[in-house]
Amino acid sequence: MRTAIPNVDVITQAGRDTALSSIDSGLSVIADTRTTIGAAQNALISAIKNTSVSQINAAAAASQLKDVDFAQESANFSRQNILAQTGAFTQAQANSRNSNIASLLG
Numbered sequence: 001m002r003t004a005i006p007n008v009d010v011i012t013q014a015g016r017d018t019a020l021s022s023i024d025s026g027l028s029v030i031a032d033t034r035t036t037i038g039a040a041q042n043a044l045i046s047a048i049k050n051t052s053v054s055q056i057n058a059a060a061a062a063s064q065l066k067d068v069d070f071a072q073e074s075a076n077f078s079r080q081n082i083l084a085q086t087g088a089f090t091q092a093q094a095n096s097r098n099s100n101i102a103s104l105l106g
Helices: 013-105
Strands: none
Touching: none
């Protein structure tokens, strides 16, 4: 909101009073404008901080999910590896037993 600055006459007391009243009115408009701008600035800063916190929380959650997936997959790999080794060992034992039986019979 823009207001024109009136012509002032500071020679007379009435002119000085009018000038001071105009200056006070202008200062009031400036103060109101600064208040509005300050409130908007604080709202923007708050929104930026909230967005930053949300981004940090989302990144942390994604990281935890990836870590959990990696741990789960590592455990699954170890389990499958143990099962494969056990199967191979069992097969080797069965083959050895068959070989022993064949040598006893033959």
